[in-house]
Amino acid sequence: MSEESSAYSPTTIEKVFELLDNKLVTFGIPGALSFVGVTKARESHWTEASLFFAGAAGVWITIKIGKKLSPKLDQAMDGAIASIERSFSDLRSDFEGQYLKQQAMLCEEFTTEGFNPDRTTLPLLAEVFVPLELSGALGIADLAEPIAKKSPSRQRNRWQRDAVLRSDNLSIWDLLARSQRDRKFRQMSIQAKGGMGKTTLLRHITLIYGLRQYRRYRAPKLVPVLLRLRDHTELLIQAQPPGLPTLITEHHVPSLAKNQPLTPPPQWAEKLLASGAALVMFDGFDEVPDGKRQAVSHWISAQMQEYSKAVFIVTSRPAGYKDYVAQRPAVPIFVNTFNPTQQETFIRRWYRCQEESFRSKKQLRHARRVAEERADQLIAQLQQRRAELGYMAENPLLLNMLVTFHRFDPARELPRQRLDLYRGIVKLQLDDRPRARFITMVLPFERSLEVLQTLALEMVKANRIKVPHQSLLKFLGQQPVFQREEITPAEWLKQIVEVSELLVEREPGEYEFPHLSFQGFFAATRLAQPQDMPSIKANAQLILQHWNGAVWREAVLLYTAQLNPKLLDQVIRKACELGSEAAELSILCLKEYPRPEKLSAELVASLQTLKVVAQDSKYQKLEDLLKAQQWRDADQETYRLMITTAGKDEGQWFDRADLENFPCEDLKTLDRLWTHYSKTPDYPNGKWGFSIQKQIWQECGSPMDYNDEWKKFGDRVGWRKGGNWIVSYDNLTLDLDKSLKGEFPWGVWFSWLGVGGFGFWSSLLSRRDL
Structure with missing residues (x-):
């Protein structure tokens, strides 16, 4: 826990006993009492001596036992305080x-955003x-900010904030605590790909504050407001939004x-926001339709500016967050993938809840x-097949499905x-589970699947993630299968929602579909079905037209995974003509394609x-920027290419593993x-580039840790001026003729700078393939 967060955290029983142990025992109170007891014994005052010895033993035992029990006592006290607060609140309404x-x-309830397989468990x-x-x-673009020209204190604050953010295991509670000392942390964005637990995290925060258990996390006292942006989009894009x-x-x-709506006191929300007592969480910016995100981003930023004392969190997928064009939250945060320890913990807790619920x-x-036995079996499978299952187990939603x-x-x-996982889960929910529960579905599995596929495709085409009840019934009524089977759309819809849970009424x-990836799966399987050539070409063209669309992303990935080699070749080649970001998605599509060991030699060669x-x-965009001598933009594009190649999203930091595993060819x-x-x-072999920097680094003694040789390297390439490391493009030459040899690339190095950052960069420069 940081000094800032602990400065205002409540004094707990654990701290009291620790203080007693450190101060009283250290200064010898049990020893002093024992000494007096010995003195009394020497004087034959046995009764008094016994009392002093007993007192010394009592002090020592009380402190030692108290330290052991204090965590449980803290939890009990938290529960008691929360209960008292709830009772007091009820009494005074x-x-x-x-x-x-x-x-x-x-x-x-644990309703993982996107997949809730069975309400009974x-x-x-x-x-x-x-x-x-x-x-x-x-914020790589923020490097253009002339920090060096600002006051030393502001520069120091930025470095301290950056040092905090470089940690790979930040806690949301640490960040909330820091928001009370550093106003930058009052505005945070949390980004992650679909299924990574963003919504579940916000629900966890809301639950903890609602149960008044925030003290055990040493979090500040705040009143949470959890708002799903998709529910309020139409209000926020009005000419005069509320x-x-x-x-x-x-x-x-x-x-x-x-049924029992509350009536807030006059100006309750206004006072809450203005006083800084509110924690406002805007969930799902990426779920706002494409054409409306810009207006919503301006509204959010206006609220953050007006109520600057309140704490704000905005969640989004990185692809959708690119449409946040207004002033963004000051502190961007990313969700790390589930590591093996987290995976095992979740599996064991989940299995225990499932088994206990049936007994x-x-x-x-x-x-x-x-x-325990079943959890052990699954964990063993994941460990044995880490290469092929690892990327799914790292995603909380997919792990829940597994x-x-x-x-x-x-x-x-x-x-x-x-x-294959989505196919298996859909069959499980739509066919196997109903049969296991002796429920007869009004439509056979294949027919229901066809309806869901058609619905999903129409929603993706319309760039929608939810549909009103009457519009849905009207659409279903147009599907011939309902007339043929002589059932009503309402009957089918009721079963899909209550039994299969493949549509949800949030x-x-x-x-809507339980998760955007399910909608993408159904749409993709519908697009990949046709056998006649005109339909096949039309669907391929439709995918290419929407290749970079946020709502289409899952459909694109899962559609290409089903194509035959010839059509895959055609689609990927045309997609690569759409730009560098489209090409990056093409590479992901190739990763989604069935494993090479299952493919023919010809297909492997084609891939x-x-x-x-x-x-x-x-790399076409980077080459165009370099050719035009737009050095700063080229440097930022280099960072973007490297961080996405490392499997992270634009804006994240590199770590040592990213360097050690960075692909040689890239x-x-x-x-x-660059060269x-x-x-x-004067430099026929190139003035800039990683290999040029490596030559200079070797000439400076190949330093692996921060020392005078590293400073010499920084001076040689122009990254140190006046004895200080530069932190902004404003301090770089940005002129090929006037700059020092090895000045670029720079932004990639800066993204490693920090604790261990010099060692990270040494790991790159020492690679033999450079």
């Missing part, structure tokens, strides 16, 4: 207490939630309990033994590909050729481009 209670109730969030590890992000207090009072609070209290011991798949049939081999009267084509297109391509376009008469 406190609105805020009732508000916290209602909002928390909506977050109690739905665990509580508190039982299975595994804390997410977060990491900070580097302010945040109005949105909270007139829309959010009434939505918490429609009486008398059978709990048996339930726990079965849970566990569900495994529990239903432990003897069945886990799917090798994401496409808001009354509005339906390798396609990868070369995609790689070349991927590194050589980047170096070749080629930085040639001058």
Whole structure:
């Protein structure tokens, strides 16, 4: 825990006993009492001596036992305080207490955003939630800010903030605590790909504050407001949208309990925001339709500016966050992938909840033994097949699907590909589970699947993620299958929602697929079905037209995974002509394609050729920038290419593993481009590039840690001026003729700078393939 966060955290029992142990025992109170006891004994005052000896033993035992029990006593005290607060709130009809209670109730169940397989075994969030590890992000474009010209204190604050954000295991509670000392942390964005637990994290925060358990996390006292942006988009894009207090009072609070809506006191939300007591969480910026994100981003930024004392969090997928054109939250945060320890913890907790839910209290011991056995089986499979299953287990949503798949049939081999996992889960939900529960579905599996595929494709085409009830029934009524089978769309819809759970009603009267990836899967399988050539070409063209669309991304990845080699070749080659980012998505498509060991030699050769084509297109933008001598933009593009190649999103930091595992061919391509376009008469082999920097680094003694030789290297390449390391493009020469040899690339190095950063860069420069 940082000094800043601990400065205002409550004094706990654990701290009291620690203080006693450090101060009293250290200064010898038990020893002093014992000494007096010995003195009394020498004087034959045995009764008094016994009392002093007993007192010394009592002090020592009390402190030692107290230290052992203090964590549990802390939890008990937290629960008691929370109970007292709730009781007091109930007695005086406190609105805020009732508000916290209602909002928390909506977050109690573990409903992983996107997949809730069976309501009968739905665990509580508190039982299975595994804390997410977060990491900070580097605003590479912010390097243009002339920090060096600012006051030393402001420069020091930025370096301190950057040092905090470079940690790979940040806690959301640490960040909330820091928001009380550093105003930058009052505005944060949390970015991650789909299924990484962004919404679950916000629900966890809301639940903890609602239960008044925030003290155990040493978090500041805040009142959470969890707003799903997709539910309020139409309001926020009006010519005169409501302010945040109005949105909270007139829309959010009434939505918490429609049967018994609360009535906030006058100006409650306004006072809460203005005083800095509010934690406002805007969930799902990427789920706002493409054409409306810009307006919504301006509205959010206006609220953050007006209520600057409040704490704000905006969540989004990175692809959708690119449309946030207004002033962005000051501190960008990313969700790290689930590591093996987190995976194991989740599997064991999930299995225990599932097994216990089917047995009486008398059978709990048996339930726990079965849970441990099945969890061990799944964990062993994941460990043995880490190369092929690892990328799915790193995603909380996909891991939840894997566990569900495994529990239903432990003897069945886990799917090798994401496409196969979705196929298996859909069959499980739509066919196997209803039969296991003796439920007769009104439509056979194949017919229901066809309807869901058609619906998903129409929603993707319309760039929508939800559909109103009446519009949905009208669409379903147009499907011939319902007339043929003589059933009503309403009957089918009821079963799909309540039994299969492949459509969800998150808001009354509005339906959507449980996760955007499910919508993409259904749409992709529909697009890949046609056998006649005109339809095949039309669908391929439709995919290419929407290749870079955020709502289309999952459909693109899962569609190409189903193509025959010839059509895959055609689609990927045309996609690579759409730009460097389109080429990067093409590379991901090739990774989604079935494993090479299952393919013919001809197809493997074809895939390798396609990868070369995609790689070349991927670096086209960088080459164009270098050719035009737009050095700063080229430097930022180099960082973007390297961080995405490392499997991270733009804005994240590199770590040592990223360097050690960075693909050789990509590194050589980047170096070749920089050296080629930085040639001058005096430097015929190039003035800039990683290989040029390596030569200078070797001439400086090949330093692996920060020392005088590293400083000499910094002076040689122009990264140190006046004895200080530069932190902005404003301090670079940006002139090929006037700059020092080895000045670029620079931004990639800066993204490593920090604790261990010099060693990281040494790891790159020492690579033999450079």
